[in-house]
Amino acid sequence: MSKGYMGRILWVDLTKRHFHDEKPDAAVYEQFLGGYGLAAKFIFDRQKPGLSAFHEDNILAMMSGLLTNGRAIFNGRWMLAGKSPLTGTWGDANCGGDLAPAIKESGYDGIFFTGKSAKPVYLLIDGDRKELLDASGLWGKQDAVETENTLRARHGDDFRVACIGAGGENLSLIAGVVNAKGRLAARSGLGALMGSKNLKAVCLRGDHRVRVHDEATVWKHTTEFLTGLETDLNDFGKSMKQGGTAATLTDSTQSGDSPIGNWLGVGSTDFPPDKANRINLFSVTQYETRKYHCYGCPFGCGGLCMIPDEPLLKETHRPEYETLCGFGAQLLVDDVKSIFMVNELLNRAGIDTISCATTINWAFEAFDKGILTEKDTGGLALTWGNHEAVVALVKKIVAGEGIGAILCNGVMRSAEHFSDTERAAPMHVHGQELPMHDSRSPNGGLDLGVGYETEPTPGRHTSTFSGWDQYLKTDRPKNKLFDKFRLKSRYEKPEDDDHEKQGERLWGSSCAEDIINGAGLCNFGFYLGPVPPLVEWLNATTGWRKTYQEYLLIGQRIKTVRHAFNIREGIDVANMRMPERARGNPPLTHGPNAYSGNVLQWDDAKRDYYRAMGWDETTAMPLRKTLRDLQLPEVEKALYGE
Numbered sequence: 293m294s295k296g297y298m299g300r301i302l303w304v305d306l307t308k309r310h311f312h313d314e315k316p317d318a319a320v321y322e323q324f325l326g327g328y329g330l331a332a333k334f335i336f337d338r339q340k341p342g343l344s345a346f347h348e349d350n351i352l353a354m355m356s357g358l359l360t361n362g363r364a365i366f367n368g369r370w371m372l373a374g375k376s377p378l379t380g381t382w383g384d385a386n387c388g389g390d391l392a393p394a395i396k397e398s399g400y401d402g403i404f405f406t407g408k409s410a411k412p413v414y415l416l417i418d419g420d421r422k423e424l425l426d427a428s429g430l431w432g433k434q435d436a437v438e439t440e441n442t443l444r445a446r447h448g449d450d451f452r453v454a455c456i457g458a459g460g461e462n463l464s465l466i467a468g469v470v471n472a473k474g475r476l477a478a479r480s481g482l483g484a485l486m487g488s489k490n491l492k493a494v495c496l497r498g499d500h501r502v503r504v505h506d507e508a509t510v511w512k513h514t515t516e517f518l519t520g521l522e523t524d525l526n527d528f529g530k531s532m533k534q535g536g537t538a539a540t541l542t543d544s545t546q547s548g549d550s551p552i553g554n555w556l557g558v559g560s561t562d563f564p565p566d567k568a569n570r571i572n573l574f575s576v577t578q579y580e581t582r583k584y585h586c587y588g589c590p591f592g593c594g595g596l597c598m599i600p601d602e603p604l605l606k607e608t609h610r611p612e613y614e615t616l617c618g619f620g621a622q623l624l625v626d627d628v629k630s631i632f633m634v635n636e637l638l639n640r641a642g643i644d645t646i647s648c649a650t651t652i653n654w655a656f657e658a659f660d661k662g663i664l665t666e667k668d669t670g671g672l673a674l675t676w677g678n679h680e681a682v683v684a685l686v687k688k689i690v691a692g693e694g695i696g697a698i699l700c701n702g703v704m705r706s707a708e709h710f711s712d713t714e715r716a717a718p719m720h721v722h723g724q725e726l727p728m729h730d731s732r733s734p735n736g737g738l739d740l741g742v743g744y745e746t747e748p749t750p751g752r753h754t755s756t757f758s759g760w761d762q763y764l765k766t767d768r769p770k771n772k773l774f775d776k777f778r779l780k781s782r783y784e785k786p787e788d789d790d791h792e793k794q795g796e797r798l799w800g801s802s803c804a805e806d807i808i809n810g811a812g813l814c815n816f817g818f819y820l821g822p823v824p825p826l827v828e829w830l831n832a833t834t835g836w837r838k839t840y841q842e843y844l845l846i847g848q849r850i851k852t853v854r855h856a857f858n859i860r861e862g863i864d865v866a867n868m869r870m871p872e873r874a875r876g877n878p879p880l881t882h883g884p885n886a887y888s889g890n891v892l893q894w895d896d897a898k899r900d901y902y903r904a905m906g907w908d909e910t911t912a913m914p915l916r917k918t919l920r921d922l923q924l925p926e927v928e929k930a931l932y933g934e
């Protein structure tokens with residue numbers, strides 16, 4: 293097989309303790325690439341619709357990307373996919389670290405788990421040996437970092453591990469899966485799906501090699517791109533290299549990108565630069581002891597830090613923007629050490645920092661409004677800026693104790709539990725907590741909002757934001773993020789009222805994201821200045837001769853299958869909506885996101901997007917013609933019958 297993929301997937305039936313290799317046709321890869329594209333194909337085809345969240349027949353997929361282990365770079369993302377216990381929709385989650393290459397070195401493009409083990413186990417793959425081993429000594433006793441240390445000490449330091457912590461074991465609906473000692477495939481609650489199967493970890497080592505169609509050509513494009521990374525980094529790239537996404541914190545809080553105070557506040561007045569700077573790039577990198585790279589990434593935006601006098605923080609990941617905003621700016625907390633602590637506690641527990649922060653923001657607003665009292669919180673005063681209360685609350689969530697047993701299931705269920713979904717706003721779309729990017733922002737808010745409401749993984753912020761299509765399809769100009777694209781504000785009408793053009797723009801940026809995730813690439817590789825040679829990498833790796841437009845159609849196919857999964861689950865996809873607050877109702881009265889008198893354009897933009905996707909503009913149902921054009925007969929049958 294000389295096409296970049298291994299040509300095999302592994303099925304692990306945890307009930308029967310049975311392994312089965314499957315060799316997908318070459319056409320399947322050509323239609324779905326790898327990563328969550330391949331997962332979408334198999335989960336849609338093989339999973340019964342309508343299963344309850346933890347039914348043992350739910351499939352959990354752990355995937356590498358099509359370009360992983362080839363000669364491209366930024367190619368080490370691994371993905372989880374399955375029916376989300378948090379939302380009941382299609383769910384996926386994405387992570388760097390070092391698991392993706394280990395999946396391929398084990399001989400597979402992805403591992404699909406079905407069934408449920410009678411007792412806690414972990415999957416060991418060592419070369420061609422596969423076993424399910426007893427994990428009872430780990431379950432309930434070791435967090436994710438300790439588990440990885442134990443398994444590598446037991447089997448060898450060259451094994452790669454992904455595991456759940458307390459979050460997944462306790463079936464917290466905001467749990468993810470942890471790799472590389474604290475990096476999470478966090479979203480969609482898929483750690484709980486893994487926990488429901490009594491699967492504590494996977495531990496992989498192998499020596500299978502990927503063979504690519506034309507290695508010299510892949511490498512030629514890679515070396516040109518590497519040169520560009522040395523000479524043409526844009527400002528964003530330079531600051532990312534210094535401190536990862538922490539670099540964006542101060543600007544985001546002042547520009548209106550960061551929601552503040554559960555989306556009620558305004559950064560420039562409630563969290564001005566003197567506060568933001570206490571948790572920004574320099575405030576976190578002062579504790580940095582070394583940089584690190586994901587597999588296959590020459591850039592290395594990660595950092596390990598050490599906080600003196602904190603035994604738990606002797607070696608801890610530098611918090612990224614989402615965590616700094618969610619537990620800092622949003623809560624009006626400017627104590628950076630408390631954010632380090634929260635980050636470490638959640639990473640070890642394998643709980644999504646975005647979902648947890650959004651849930652805690654709701655709790656703080658609820659406390660402010662008297663919906664929650666100290667009787668509910670176990671004596672904690674959830675007052676804005678109270679960083680000690682934040683840390684204490686996170687500990688309760690990790691342990692599933694007291695109010696933590698409610699909050700650990702996310703913001704929608706927390707608000708429902710306390711019978712208040714009105715006065716304090718639970719900021720989620722269809723159950724998934726909104727991330728730290730404000731849909732009311734004049735810079736990109738329109739596209740963000742469309743993504744939050746239309747993406748099959750609801751509330752996702754990496755779907756329709758960046759206008760990938762505009763810079764990939766033609767002459768590869770240098771990419772200066774934020775001025776290369778004319779980002780759309782939430783009330784801006786399409787240019788010349790051209791709805792077709794707007795739909796095409798959204799279609800392109802949305803479908804491009806599904807190519808990126810099929811390929812297993814890191815989104816950040818596309819922001820830094822020089823543009824990754826995506827099409828050249830894919831063609832030279834596989835031997836295909838596709839144009840960018842043809843790859844976009846593959847992206848459209850993957851997106852449509854994920855979307856159809858939701859329809860088949862009975863979800864009213866056209867009505868997945870942000871909370872009114874995120875739609876600017878009521879509007880903010882000051883700051884960059886304030887407005888008056890403008891007509892909000894999300895609904896128009898969504899219709900434009902649906903039309904461009906070939907979905908009904910009112911119901912969002914994929915049209916029969918679209919399904920035929922995309923060669924998706926199984927989806928047509930599922931949605932329309934014979």
Ligand code: SF4
Nearest residue numbers: 388586589592593814
């Ligand atoms: S840019 Fe950062 S997150 Fe992306 S692959 Fe490189 S080190 Fe990992």
